[in-house]
Amino acid sequence: MLKHLLLVLLSLQLLRAGAAQTCPEQKEAIKILRQVQKLLADHESSYLRELKSLSRRLARLGGAVSRGDSTASSFPENCPPLKPPRHGRKLGVQKTPGHQVHFLCDLGYQLTGSETRTCLENQTWSGQAAACTATNASSLRPAKCSSFHSAQQCTCDPGFLIQPGALCQDIDECSLYQDKPGSKICVHECVNSPGSYRCVCPRGYVLDPVQNSCQDIDECVAEPSVCTGGHICINLFGSFVCVHPECPKPKANVTYIKTSGHQCERTPCLVGSGSCSEAPHSISFHYLAVQSQLSVPRVLFTMTAPQSLGDSQRFTITKEKGARGLQVRQAGRHRGELVLSRSVSGPAELQVDVEMAESSGQKLLGRHIFTVTVYVSQYPF
Numbered sequence: 001m002l003k004h005l006l007l008v009l010l011s012l013q014l015l016r017a018g019a020a021q022t023c024p025e026q027k028e029a030i031k032i033l034r035q036v037q038k039l040l041a042d043h044e045s046s047y048l049r050e051l052k053s054l055s056r057r058l059a060r061l062g063g064a065v066s067r068g069d070s071t072a073s074s075f076p077e078n079c080p081p082l083k084p085p086r087h088g089r090k091l092g093v094q095k096t097p098g099h100q101v102h103f104l105c106d107l108g109y110q111l112t113g114s115e116t117r118t119c120l121e122n123q124t125w126s127g128q129a130a131a132c133t134a135t136n137a138s139s140l141r142p143a144k145c146s147s148f149h150s151a152q153q154c155t156c157d158p159g160f161l162i163q164p165g166a167l168c169q170d171i172d173e174c175s176l177y178q179d180k181p182g183s184k185i186c187v188h189e190c191v192n193s194p195g196s197y198r199c200v201c202p203r204g205y206v207l208d209p210v211q212n213s214c215q216d217i218d219e220c221v222a223e224p225s226v227c228t229g230g231h232i233c234i235n236l237f238g239s240f241v242c243v244h245p246e247c248p249k250p251k252a253n254v255t256y257i258k259t260s261g262h263q264c265e266r267t268p269c270l271v272g273s274g275s276c277s278e279a280p281h282s283i284s285f286h287y288l289a290v291q292s293q294l295s296v297p298r299v300l301f302t303m304t305a306p307q308s309l310g311d312s313q314r315f316t317i318t319k320e321k322g323a324r325g326l327q328v329r330q331a332g333r334h335r336g337e338l339v340l341s342r343s344v345s346g347p348a349e350l351q352v353d354v355e356m357a358e359s360s361g362q363k364l365l366g367r368h369i370f371t372v373t374v375y376v377s378q379y380p381f
């Protein structure tokens with residue numbers, strides 16, 4: 001509204017100035033004023049529509065309340081969520097009646113269906129589902145021909161094949177190579193174009209034109225940070241995650257304090273408190289990003305004691321969540337390794353708690369917990 005008011009003021013200013021100006025400038029000022037009038041009219045009708053919709057919904061809510069209808073709490077009624085089209089984007093998140101969402105397609109794709117859809121009073125969307133289809137640019141063009149001694153010779157530009165009738169047919173490299181196993185020319189998606197083709201990467205990646213591969217974008221280097229409220233940014237392949245490791249809540253006489261963003265230490269135990277001295281000394285949090293379908297076996301993480309007190313350390317998995325394929329193995333007296341033993345298809349999140357028990361002879365000196373979260377990306381790159 002403020003924007004429109006400013007526009008009106010600006011146009012009035014222009015009109016005032018226009019009074020003393022030349023004819024073309026006056027015409028320009030009148031044109032701007034008309035545009036502003038149209039904007040205001042659009043705004044007014046949209047405002048009235050929303051007001052009417054709100055009043056109808058209030059009336060419905062009033063009726064439902066007086067009937068004692070418990071479903072009235074579902075006010076306001078929303079339209080079902082709409083997904084962005086494949087190879088495109090959706091702008092707008094509101095799903096209440098009167099609101100609109102818009103659809104855009106990536107480069108090389110054309111929108112079919114409705115570009116704009118409005119959430120209607122009956123909680124359905126206006127228009128047709130939006131879809132993005134590859135632009136079918138002209139694949140046939142005339143050949144370059146020359147005559148010599150009444151013999152005609154025709155040639156085509158690179159990327160085209162000569163056809164009868166002095167025509168050049170585009171070679172569809174994507175269907176020729178990309179769709180066949182063992183001859184992929186793009187790591188993700190191939191888009192054919194007249195005389196050539198290009199590789200397209202999914203969101204979260206940028207195309208490396210030299211290698212024709214998709215490189216992950218490190219969102220965590222952005223300023224200001226993409227994570228707020230003291231959360232730590234972890235860059236993943238194709239995305240990122242904001243984490244906030246929490247120490248265990250105080251229980252009986254065991255309390256932990258955070259000694260760094262990724263580490264909790266147990267506070268000293270009271271004399272004679274057996275349960276406290278048996279609790280882990282430290283808990284550290286580790287976040288690993290891996291690609292989908294990694295070749296296995298693969299060492300993901302190595303664990304060593306912060307300061308080795310005892311003769312040996314023993315490593316065991318004490319807790320796991322969706323972590324099939326993660327194993328721990330001893331890699332020396334003071335070292336343990338977390339190994340991925342089974343290839344995992346992403347997107348997936350695996351979590352394990354690995355306990356490291358330090359002992360001297362038969363005596364247990366202390367326990368440390370490594371909480372490891374493995375984020376498996378959607379793609380193998």
Ligand SMILES: [Ca+2]
Binds near residue numbers: 216
């Ligand atoms: Ca990333």
